[in-house]
Amino acid sequence: xxxxxxxxxxxxxxxxxxxxxxxxxxxxxxxxxxxxxxxxxxxxxxxxxxxxxxxxxxxxxxxxxxxxxxxxxxxxxxxxxxxxxxxxxxxxxxxxxxxxxxxxxxxxxxxxxxxxxxxxxxxxxxxxxxxxxxxxxxxxxxxxxxxxxxxxxxxxxxxxxxxxxxxxxxxxxxxxxxxxx
Amino acid sequence: xxxxxxxxxxxxxxxxxxxxxxxxxxxxxxxxxxxxxxxxxxxxxxxxxxxxxxxxxxxxxxxxxxxxxxxxxxxxxxxxxxxxxxxxxxxxxxxxxxxxxxxxxxxxxxxxxxxxxxxxxxxxxxxxxxxxxxxxxxxxxxxxxxxxxxxxxxxxxxxxxxxxxxxxxxxxxxxxxxxxxxxxxxxxxxxxxxxxxxxxxxxxxxxxxxxxxxxxxxxxxxxxxxxxxxxxxxxxxxxxxxxxxxxxxxxxxxxxxxxxxxxxxxxxxxxxxxxxxxxxxxxxxxxxxxxxxxxxxxxxxxxxxxxxxxxxxxxxxxxxxxxxxxxxxxxxxxxxxxxxxxxxxxxxxxxxxxxxxxxxxxxxxxxxxxxxxxxxxxxxxxxxxxxxxxxxxxxxxxxxxxxxxxxxxxxxxxxxxxxxxxxx
Numbered sequence: 001x002x003x004x005x006x007x008x009x010x011x012x013x014x015x016x017x018x019x020x021x022x023x024x025x026x027x028x029x030x031x032x033x034x035x036x037x038x039x040x041x042x043x044x045x046x047x048x049x050x051x052x053x054x055x056x057x058x059x060x061x062x063x064x065x066x067x068x069x070x071x072x073x074x075x076x077x078x079x080x081x082x083x084x085x086x087x088x089x090x091x092x093x094x095x096x097x098x099x100x101x102x103x104x105x106x107x108x109x110x111x112x113x114x115x116x117x118x119x120x121x122x123x124x125x126x127x128x129x130x131x132x133x134x135x136x137x138x139x140x141x142x143x144x145x146x147x148x149x150x151x152x153x154x155x156x157x158x159x160x161x162x163x164x165x166x167x168x169x170x171x172x173x174x175x176x177x178x179x180x181x
Numbered sequence: 182x183x184x185x186x187x188x189x190x191x192x193x194x195x196x197x198x199x200x201x202x203x204x205x206x207x208x209x210x211x212x213x214x215x216x217x218x219x220x221x222x223x224x225x226x227x228x229x230x231x232x233x234x235x236x237x238x239x240x241x242x243x244x245x246x247x248x249x250x251x252x253x254x255x256x257x258x259x260x261x262x263x264x265x266x267x268x269x270x271x272x273x274x275x276x277x278x279x280x281x282x283x284x285x286x287x288x289x290x291x292x293x294x295x296x297x298x299x300x301x302x303x304x305x306x307x308x309x310x311x312x313x314x315x316x317x318x319x320x321x322x323x324x325x326x327x328x329x330x331x332x333x334x335x336x337x338x339x340x341x342x343x344x345x346x347x348x349x350x351x352x353x354x355x356x357x358x359x360x361x362x363x364x365x366x367x368x369x370x371x372x373x374x375x376x377x378x379x380x381x382x383x384x385x386x387x388x389x390x391x392x393x394x395x396x397x398x399x400x401x402x403x404x405x406x407x408x409x410x411x412x413x414x415x416x417x418x419x420x421x422x423x424x425x426x427x428x429x430x431x432x433x434x435x436x437x438x439x440x441x442x443x444x445x446x447x448x449x450x451x452x453x454x455x456x457x458x459x460x461x462x463x464x465x466x467x468x469x470x471x472x473x474x475x476x477x478x479x480x481x482x483x484x485x486x487x488x489x490x491x492x493x494x495x496x497x498x499x500x501x502x503x504x505x506x507x508x509x510x511x512x513x514x515x516x517x518x519x520x521x522x523x524x525x526x527x528x529x530x531x532x533x534x535x536x537x538x539x540x541x542x543x544x545x546x547x548x549x550x551x552x553x554x555x556x557x558x559x560x561x562x563x564x565x566x567x568x569x570x571x572x573x574x575x576x577x578x579x580x581x582x583x584x585x586x587x588x589x590x591x592x593x594x595x596x597x598x599x600x601x602x603x604x605x
Contacts, residue, residue: 015518017250018585024246032238046242054249061254118232136193137226138233162189169225176224 005069013063020057027070028053030139031077037134038081040123044088048080074139075149078131085127114175121171125164132157133164184208188219192226282547283527287490445477445489445571449600451497469496470521477530477602489530489542496523499550499581501592522581524550526557538565544577553582553589559598569604 011019031052036045052073059066066072122130132150135141136157141149146157182190187205190196196205209215451471473495480488500519526548533541539562546557561575579594 015254015520017254020250028238028243032242033233033236036236037233042236046238049238050242050246050249053246054253057250057253114228115232115235118228119236122229137229158193158195161193162186165189165192165222165225166185168229169221172225172228173221175228176221 006065009060009065010063012057012060020060023056023060023069024053027073030070031073033138034074034077034131034134035081037119037122037138038078038127038131039084040119044084045081048077048084052076052080071149074135078149082127082131117175118172121168124171125167129160129164129167132160133168136161184212184215185218188215188222192219192222283492286527286529286547443479443481445479445602445604447475447477447571447600447602449473449475449493449495449573449598451495451577451596451598453498453500453594453596471495471497473497473524475528487532489528491528491530492525493528493546493548494523494525496521497550497579498522499579499592500594501581501583501590520552522550522552524548524555526555528557539563540565542573542575544575550581553584555579555581561598561600563602571602571604572600573602574599 005023008019008023012023028049032045032049035048035052036042039045039048055076056073122134125133132146135146135149136143143154143157147154150157184205187196187201188209191202191205196202209219449472451473453471473493475491475493477489477491480490498519498521526546528544528546530542530544533543542561542563544557544559544561546559548555548557557577557579559575559577561573563571563573565571574597576595576597579596581592581594583590583592
């Protein structure tokens, strides 16, 4: 896989856009999904997503080899998404010892789309929990991989995922089938 | 770890101790509240995963990205040469397909060579067409037929005389020696009997039509007349040395043609002569760019069917310009590129006009580059001062099909070329 991707990068460097199209189609969904879930805002997510791949294209054009493209792109997605949150003042440092969840979620009776409700719920939990949970739940990363990716210990990863689950159940509980509103 | 944490650990795959799993399952079996907790977690996961599947980038976002990439590419030409391309060729024109293509080209050429329209079976001593006038050909044909008929008559007459001599010698008590023994062929015996049935076989003239157009001393007809008029004697008569019909009588031209060099190898250099010119896309060119090597085999027929079959391989910077329309249909992008491509091709060369050492050759070719199939039509003027060496100049039109983002685009180039060919 990595050898094939090295060849694809060489081809992009030689001006072959079809090689970049292969890489783009391979990784665009996980990168965009991560951005959208972290940012909770599709318009901002699309801007970040474009920046990530345009920058990736520039790097490929220089012929720079990247060992693990998915890891590189997910790290870029995380950094750019958190930067976007900081710009929007939606990011605050997390006190790992503070076990109380400060959820900024209010149930919206007017929102009829279930997917929208779920995305709003996900956006309500702190981004630090969210990123660990998204990587674990949707992208299939292990604790160790998330630990490496986020630069935190395994236990912290485990704790954040646990808290994210608790928070999401609490928020989404009114939507469960046996709990009619 | 409390029960709630154990439930989440179980869902996350962290609860690996069998006794812990057994304890948790026991708690779940007896506690309604714990079962509710587990079901909520499962419902939440299902809901989130269902929602996540709907999160995909829009086509508009993709189109904007490609637009940005096109602008980026236009601003900064590629700094590196092409190393390898994911090839349309590899996907659709694998090695077996390439071999099949070459085989078809070869078979079609051979069939064209062998099934060319011929009104009669060519004889070994037929002169090649185009080297003599039709009048000369007619005269040669008439002479050939006359000679053949005279040869037949001569054999018949000779055998008849031999039979008469044998009968005379038997009547006079002489036994022909083995030296004088004449073999009478069965098919000629009947002809001799026909002659002997005539009432005055020895005195009357045989009713044999004799053409009068050739009376040269070496003419077989005169020999036959001399035999007829000669007095019958017992002296041994030598059988005339006759060439059988159909014996190979090569013409000088045919001898020269069979000695022609059939295998040739050469080098050809191409120069892009026309559109699309994309000098602004100049990238680092490998030293072997726009050159090819080829090997040819000449099929000797008549001059008009002196086909050459050949294989060529080389590298060429193929200028390409095409419009792409992404799936969203919102953005039309013009792609311009001129990558150096490796290619191979099989070709058929057919002579058109030959004047002395100069000849024009039409070349049809099919092959593939590393990005897709290509075709070529070329016309060359060849100067061959000696049979083993030739120089050529010419022009050729090239077509290349390129796979780009899942679609195939066709590009055309016109090139000039010159080259050297050596026979072996």
